Amino acid sequence: MMSNSKKLDAMDKKLISYLSEDGRMPVKELVKKLQITSPTLQVRIKNLLQSGILKIAGVVDIFKTKKLFMAFIAIRVIDDLKIDQTLVDLSRMPEVTSVCVVTGRYDILAEVIFANDMEAHYNFMSSTLPAQGNIDYSESFVVMKSKKKWMILPKDIEF
16 A cells, blocks of 8 residues: 555545545535535545545446447566566557556456457557566457446546
């Protein structure tokens, strides 16, 4: 766990829960549910946003669009000592929506989004990913169907 993590109190947890249900929940409704004042609510939201714990964004069910597809890329690294930097490098790639260090036979699992274009997926696997430098082996798993998979779209994805 990160040492600079913010400790959440019960009020923060309730606020995050309500915003997770509906990120557009009106301030009046949040104030009423949490039994706090509007200025207190604004300060709490601001603190959660600044700490990086909370991000309020529109999310998309990509499986309800016709022009996007998702894949998981399982990655084995060459040098375990460089795994943190590899994680940072991968997270900066525009196609990557999430990247995690995992247990098991792979070291990293990346979630990627592509416009409905197998060529983009091919280029990512054959050029972009190997160019990172610390990739020993990777395996791609294209997601064919999913439920409850809401995502924030990467900025550079056009569909």
